[in-house]
Amino acid sequence: MAKIVVLGAGTGGMPAAYETKELLGKDHEVVMVNERPMFRFVPSNPWVAVGWREPDAIVLPIEKYLAKKKIGFICARVDKIDAQNNQLITNENQTIDYDYLIIATGPKLAFSHIKGAGPEGYTQSICTLDHAQQCNIDFEDLMANPGPAIVGAFQGASCFGPAYEYAFILDKALRDAKIRHKVPIHFVTSEPYIGHMGLGGVGDSKSMLESELRQRDIKWICNAQVDEIFDGKMHISELNRKQEIDFTHELLFKHAMFIPPFSGVDAVANVDGLCNAKGFVITDEHQRSTKYPNIFSGGVCVAIPPVEATPVPTGTPKTGYMIETMMTAIAHNLKSIIVDGKAPHAKGTWHAICLADMGDTGAAFVAMPQIPPRNVAWFKKGKWVHLAKIAFEKYFMRKMRTGTSEPVYEKYVLKALGIERLEDDGK
Structure with a gap:
């Protein structure tokens, strides 16, 4: 009997546990290890931040639903991965053995790279539910005492969609509160142009998103390097194509929300030979570690090179559809190894599909593959995207409760976009 441990119960880790157990069956053990007892649906955090969604609506007790599928659960923080001895060491010095490990931890939020940044400094975040709830408190204060707002993504960020979502x-x-005229908004981003999104743009994303910002009277600064943040004041350098400071800005704010750069969580990043310099897991095309053959990884914690060099550093996002296919590939590859005695064969896709809410409308894009040049680059907007994202939350939470292995993106998101399926692996 093989023991498979899944580290991290996010939007990648939970499906990985369900699908792996379903494929391996009762003869093999699957155990989930997560620092918190609750699953949290991160894509809905922008709604929590403005009070459009209650936190209880996007959380589920992990152990209750995993138990229905005969999957074990250990609620603990892992401080060390002993890859040589196939063990995890928790903060309480508990040892968890494994035969195979699936790393799905997500990222470490590197606010420390920018002085004064983050919830412990002077800016808000929507990257975790706790941060979104804190952001909501700051948002309510803005509603009561209006003033300037800044939304954006710091240098080194690789996740730009939520920044655009939150701005809109x-x-x-x-x-809706009839106070927009009292709150000037700036969008400040490390992207070289609006709509780049760490992807080199997708279709007409540049002109479309610029138009949406103009219509809402949201001003923007691109190639932005945030130098330092004080209470109510932000110092920004705007760089040119030669990476020279072209302009400097000093923006005042009452409310600021920024996406930070990501790095690997310490327990993962500290494993010799597992990760790149930023702490992201280096995998082959089958999501398998290039150094440790019994370790697999998928999601935001894996290493993907930047699409291109930009004046201010930007990273490449790992979108939901890509993550879903990575985890499915891992489950099938473990079955090949453990049950069938064969080499891994399944591959995740490098396509990007994203639904971005814009308050009362939305934007959707498809990039096949995610990194250009592409076979398909498609970007559209409409109220249907807003409704599709609401529906997607419902379907994904249902998947977490039922433990079904149905591919949510392929079954519901592609259907909403009018696409049958994506056949090409995109690499």
Whole structure:
């Protein structure tokens, strides 16, 4: 009997546990290890931040639902991975043995790279549910005492969609409250142009998102390097293509929300030979570690090179559809190894599919493959995207409760986009 441990119960780790158990069956053990007892649906955090969604609506007790599928659960923080001895060491010095390990921890939020950044400094975040709840408190203060707002993504960020989402959602919330005229908004981003999104743009994303920002009277600064943040004041350098400072800005703010750069969590990053310099897991095309053959990894914690060099550093996002296919590939590869006695064969896709809410409308894009040049580059907007994202939350939470292995993106998101399926692996 093989023991498979899944480290991290996020939007990648939970499906990985369900699918692996389903494929391996009762003769093999699957155990989930997570620092918190609750699953949290991260894509809905922007709604929590403005009070459009209650936190209880996007959380589930992990152990209760895993137990229905005969999957074990250990609620503990892992401080060390002993890859040589196939063990995890928790903060309470508990040892967890494994035969195979699936790393799905997500990222470490590197606010420390920018002085004054993050919830412990002077800016808000929507990267975790706790941060979104804290952001909501700051948002409510903005509603009571209006003033300037800044939304954006710091240098080194690789996840730009939520920053755009929050800017548009914030605008809608302020208009609904009839106080938008009291809150000037700046969008500040490390991207070389609006709509780059760490992907080199997708279709007409540049002109479309610029138009949406203009319509909402949201001003923007690109190639932005945030130098330091003080209470109510942000110092920004705007770089040119030669990476020279072209302009400097000093923006005042009452409310600021920024996406930070990501790095690997310490327990993963500290494993010799497992990760790149930023702490992201280096895998082959089958999501398998290039150094440790019994370790697999998928999601935001894996290493993907930047699409291109930009004046201010930007990373490449790992979107939901890509993550879903990575985890499915891992489950099938473990079956090949453990049950069938064969080499791994399944591959995750490098396509990108994203639904971004914009308050009362939304934007959707498809990039096949994610890194250009592409076979398909498609970007559209409409109220249907807003509704599709609401529906997607419902379907994904249902998947977490039922433990079904149905591919949510392929079954529901592609259907909403009018796409049958994506056949090409995109690499």
